Amino acid sequence: MMKKDRKHLSVSAIKDGTVIDHIPAEKLFNVISILGLDSIPNQITFGTNLESKKLGRKAIIKIADKFFKETEINKIALIAPTAKLNIIRDYEVVDKRQVEVPDEIIGIARCMNPKCITNNDSVITRFRVISKPRISLRCHYCEKITDQEHLEIL
Amino acid sequence: MIRNKSLVSINDYNKEDYLAILDLAEQCEARPVSNIMQGKVVATLFFEPSTRTRLSFESAVNRLGGRIIGFSEAGTSSVTKGESLKDTIKTVSNYCDLIVMRHPIEGSARYASEVSGVPVINAGDGANQHPTQTLLDLYSIRKTQKTLDNLVVIMVGDLKYGRTVHSLLQAMSEFNTTFHFVSPDELKMPGEYKMHLENLGLKYYEHKDFTNILPEADIVYMTRVQKERFSDPMDYEKVKNVYVLRSNMLEQTKPNMKILHPLPRVNEITEDVDDNMKAYYFTQALNGVFTRQAIICSILGLDQK
Numbered sequence: 001m002m003k004k005d006r007k008h009l010s011v012s013a014i015k016d017g018t019v020i021d022h023i024p025a026e027k028l029f030n031v032i033s034i035l036g037l038d039s040i041p042n043q044i045t046f047g048t049n050l051e052s053k054k055l056g057r058k059a060i061i062k063i064a065d066k067f068f069k070e071t072e073i074n075k076i077a078l079i080a081p082t083a084k085l086n087i088i089r090d091y092e093v094v095d096k097r098q099v100e101v102p103d104e105i106i107g108i109a110r111c112m113n114p115k116c117i118t119n120n121d122s123v124i125t126r127f128r129v130i131s132k133p134r135i136s137l138r139c140h141y142c143e144k145i146t147d148q149e150h151l152e153i154l
Numbered sequence: 155m156i157r158n159k160s161l162v163s164i165n166d167y168n169k170e171d172y173l174a175i176l177d178l179a180e181q182c183e184a185r186p187v188s189n190i191m192q193g194k195v196v197a198t199l200f201f202e203p204s205t206r207t208r209l210s211f212e213s214a215v216n217r218l219g220g221r222i223i224g225f226s227e228a229g230t231s232s233v234t235k236g237e238s239l240k241d242t243i244k245t246v247s248n249y250c251d252l253i254v255m256r257h258p259i260e261g262s263a264r265y266a267s268e269v270s271g272v273p274v275i276n277a278g279d280g281a282n283q284h285p286t287q288t289l290l291d292l293y294s295i296r297k298t299q300k301t302l303d304n305l306v307v308i309m310v311g312d313l314k315y316g317r318t319v320h321s322l323l324q325a326m327s328e329f330n331t332t333f334h335f336v337s338p339d340e341l342k343m344p345g346e347y348k349m350h351l352e353n354l355g356l357k358y359y360e361h362k363d364f365t366n367i368l369p370e371a372d373i374v375y376m377t378r379v380q381k382e383r384f385s386d387p388m389d390y391e392k393v394k395n396v397y398v399l400r401s402n403m404l405e406q407t408k409p410n411m412k413i414l415h416p417l418p419r420v421n422e423i424t425e426d427v428d429d430n431m432k433a434y435y436f437t438q439a440l441n442g443v444f445t446r447q448a449i450i451c452s453i454l455g456l457d458q459k
Contacts, residue, residue, distance in 0.1 A: 115280050117261035141261025
């Protein structure tokens with residue numbers, strides 16, 4: 001009788017790169033698309049619907065050889081404010097970053113007011129963040145508020 | 155510091171700035187004609203028509219001895235050739251010392267102030283802001299009540315979309331005002347403004363009609379309930395006569411009470427009110443000229459004395 005060998009696919013720790021943890025499970029694919037992870041050549045592994053005391057179900061993404069700029073992190077913060085970043089160098093966590101929504105958001109979100117100049121002219125959007133963690137943004141131009149429900153990432 | 159700064163939103167000024175403008179407006183009223191703007195050019199760029207506001211600004215400039223260039227509707231400007239707002243503003247700011255603009259797109263005035271080489275005064279950007287209206291309202295209130303502090307203000311009509319009531323609420327909330335809001339359900343004061351008052355610990359009351367509150371008022375601020383705001387025309391028909399101020403309603407009101415209206419009025423104040431001493435809306439429009447003179451002088455750093 002032939003012995004059946006079970007193949008193990010191990011998700012190994014990454015040598016260098018970024019681990020994004022504590023993503024709300026339902027936001028995983030948004031995060032992937034916002035960060036453009038579906039179109040980069042880096043090795044990426046992700047898990048979703050993992051148990052989490054805080055979030056109920058969380059997702060995690062490991063991206064090898066990728067380190068995010070602050071503006072990219074800001075984009076995650078808007079839809080997954082609970083996310084945490086672990087920066088890995090030579091298998092060690094060298095830095096942990098709590099993703100935080102900045103006080104000002106430039107060029108990331110769309111103003112929900114169709115009559116706003118930013119939706120009618122080539123003007124870069126700009127907002128003051130007036131509440132966190134349930135996000136609401138006040139447009140620097142038309143002064144209207146865009147809330148979490150209507151938040152659209154550009 | 156107001157000098158050289160654009161006035162786009164009432165939020166650009168603080169309480170001290172309001173009072174400085176009102177004091178200066180008093181001086182302008184005492185001496186409405188002068189020559190201190192000699193050699194200064196103001197561009198009035200009205201991308202949508204607003205005859206009343208434009209004439210008020212132009213009268214203010216003329217009485218101060220300044221000159222005016224500009225257009226009164228987008229049809230007569232290079233906008234029809236497809237020029238962007240940025241290019242229009244950048245070009246015109248070479249020709250003048252100050253731009254006064256009105257534009258249907260919200261936030262356009264803020265954007266213009268960022269690309270302009272000279273200060274910009276917002277004379278209305280869509281439903282967003284019209285700060286000189288607010289300052290002339292404040293001037294009218296202080297002039298008639300001798301103070302801005304501790305007053306009772308009743309706001310009537312379209313409190314949902316009316317930018318004048320929103321800006322006036324923000325400005326008056328600096329002066330311990332008690333507010334009464336009288337509007338149909340469809341046009342109630344938005345939650346964000348009520349929250350602003352709650353955060354400041356100010357009192358406000360909401361009503362569906364005038365009931366018995368008129369005798370409490372120091373100021374009654376009327377606005378028009380527009381048919382277009384209702385999704386169901388029947389809802390409009392039901393309320394259209396509820397928010398009308400009539401002469402016989404003024405009998406029990408305080409002697410110092412004054413009725414304000416940003417104009418144009420349609421039928422929300424009956425004409426028999428016009429002859430009442432408490433009707434103040436036409437004088438309010440005159441006050442607009444003095445207030446705009448004061449704003450222009452402050453921004454250009456011109457001394458009235």
